Amino acid sequence: MLAGIELGGTKVLVLRARGGTVVDRETIATTTPRETLSRAVAVLKRWHAEAPIAAIGIGSFGPLRLDRRAPDFGVMLPTPKPGWAGADIFGTLTAPFDCPAMIDTDVNGAALAELRWGAGALGDAPSDSLCYITIGTGVGAGFAFNGRTVHGAMHPEIGHIRVPRAPGDGFAGHCPFHGDCIEGLVSGPALAHRFGMPGHEIDPADPRWDDVASDIAHLVSTILLGTAARQVLIGGGVGMGRTGLLAKVRRNVVVQLGGYLPHVDDSSIGRIVMTPLLGDQAGPLGAVALAMDALSAEGVS
Template sequence: MLIGAIEAGGTKFVCSVMDEFNETKDRCVIQTQKPEDTLAEVVDFFKDHPIESLGVGAFGPIDLNVKSDTYGTIKNTPKKEWKDFPLLDELKRIIGVPVAVDTDVNAACLGEFRFGAAEDVDSAMYITIGTGVGAGFVKDDEVFKGVTHPEMGHIKVKKMDGDTFRGSCPYHEDCIEGLVSGPAIEKRTGIKGADISVDDPVWETVAHYIAEALVNYTLVLCPERIIIGGGVMKQAHLYPLIRTEFKKILNDYIEIDDVETYITAPLLNDDQGVIGAAALSKDIRG
């Protein structure tokens, strides 16, 4: 049995063909262009592989209400050419197999839950901090969705005393995405995060805001593990800073036995999204 998986990001589509043991049989990376151009390359890749189903973790916002007439449609994305594009319906039409779709962060969370940093617990949250900030939550092997998928990257946190940075989010300015995303760090400092010294005090500010958000998520969801990935978190020195701030802000209100285990890095080597998409593909086959 071969299954298809796509991590459909705003910058690139990672397409993979896997067997039931998650062994990759073929893979390609497609730059995200106009929908028709991108999907033409997707079809070209999968036409040589007899997949039985396809799972997709997509950038959003995307309509995930199965009762909605626009289920599987990308909604109010800043990528204007993709706004209101019926991704699920188009993939079903052009690939010709059953298709499951979810957000990229939900898929990544599912991947880490089943096969990575959270496979030993019953609930986990995955947050990606990169060009944007997004998060997914899985409990008892089910991805959480409500009226729509969670938008945890846009919660508000308390600004630090003396912090005059307005934020970079075009919708909310200083939501968590507007304070700690890659573009936010670059806007605050005038330097790309990868080029900032590990000793620069900006990392303490970034860690504080991330920790504030994690405390809020912990108080609301009480996950057994929080996994943080994304381009900003390639700065590995952030993890201990975040854990220290998290403990300080939480102030032992909820007992966390081992914060180093509770707040951790992904284990799937940046493949959590496509592995999670493969899991979605398997699930629709039953």
Template sequence: MALFGGIEAGGTKFVCAVGTGPDDVRAVTRFPTTTPAETIGRVIEFFRSQPEPMTAIGIGAFGPTDPDPASPTYGTITSTPKPGWQNTPLRKLVADALGVPVAFDTDVNAAALGEYTWGAARGIDTFIYLTVGTGIGGGAMVEGRMLHGLVHPEMGHIRVPHDWAVDPFPGFCPYHGDCLEGLAAGPALERRWGTRAETLPPDHPAWPLEAEYLAQALVSYILILSPKRIVIGGGVMHQPALFPLVRTRVKELLAGYVQSPAILEGIDTYIVPPALGDRAGVLGAIALAQGQR
């Protein structure tokens, strides 16, 4: 049986795995994202240590990136705010070291592909995968194809209404200040409230405010892409109170305009967590690799 490698290259940590799918993961490792040389060195060491050869490897990477296979800088992490990682040719370094085909996409597109292949978006040809954690990013599949374009979707950097009287926090995005990521990613919660998101109780005022920003963004995505499902992962979404608040506010903001039973009657199964949980990214990278056969 052909084996595949997957790399979830996150801004905080890397996850590498070998296998064929959710029920067949032969080996996995996790380590912090430090310098490119150290981090990529650990990636290469892990795959070289495996007892069986791999047919291909997939990478889902934090960005911004160059995901265009026709580009001379395909697979490069480009203008990222992550110190030291600007213009890192991640795909090329891995491919040259390991000598196997290497597929590349954004981390959120990879996670979307994982959920499409094995998870909460299985059988759905048009959907969105959003992650809300250290940053906010979105991947989209439209009519069975991952969405790319000029570069790749940057759903975390859209503008959302910011009521300064209600929320005087200026945002933390180094590029845009109070974009969605600047207001609603994990670091925004920590800086606004003075403690990490996972320590905030379910009845804390942080959660209605967080739900407001996320719902405002989801309504824009719904009206633009008309997804048949929205899957939301990431560490911030582990707060159980958040999904019900987001679903309720999305319906309120749409105000009956989108006349679909999926929203009017089935919102609980329209906005959902990833079925693959925190493994969506690395399993999606394996799915990327399988497309290289």
């Protein structure tokens, strides 16, 4: 039996799985670190008493310290989420259990699940490299290359990349750190600021969506050029919730790349820039995939 925890800003999903098949799940509201993590541990202890947990995978919102050599490994770094900076995510969730465990960002986990069981597994030639972008309250991205997630000094923070602006777009941006970085341009709160109304009230025909599509496309083009990912998946409430936006993004990507990447053209772009095949299950299944990798790594060692 494997355990997966997807720790989000508003809710936590705790899962029990047999291999890649989820057999139980419980949802917990994200409140304070003490309350939230203790409730998750209580679920794991109950399940562990019924059938021993062989490995634990944790996919969490960030930023996180993911360097295992660091004294604060698995700890939440400074975050806008009140009260969560300095929370020991990994230590609190794994200390009661004598089993291998792995922690990563929720978007890295989602990328791994999509590579293994979702969009990356489509067709006769499975993908070896994939980027998963979520556009919602913020903008984040995870990368899975050659079966492993990507991080180094930190984990990727592509939400704070700046992109070329569409001609005539005077929106100043909404990020408190960088103004018009991509998160400050296309996240849910940024769109509400840009359009002057909540996201669900914005007219799909509003011409300012063309500027939003251009911004997202520049991010996708940067990822394709900078990482050589074979696929870029766009998820989250904005990414998956706007009919027609993905088509505009695809057209913009082809134009922006100008034929420089020979594998990206009008006929291939639909297979390269997609919505997540696993939908909103990519994150939870990502936590399970991390547990599977923790168990596999233990066997190798």
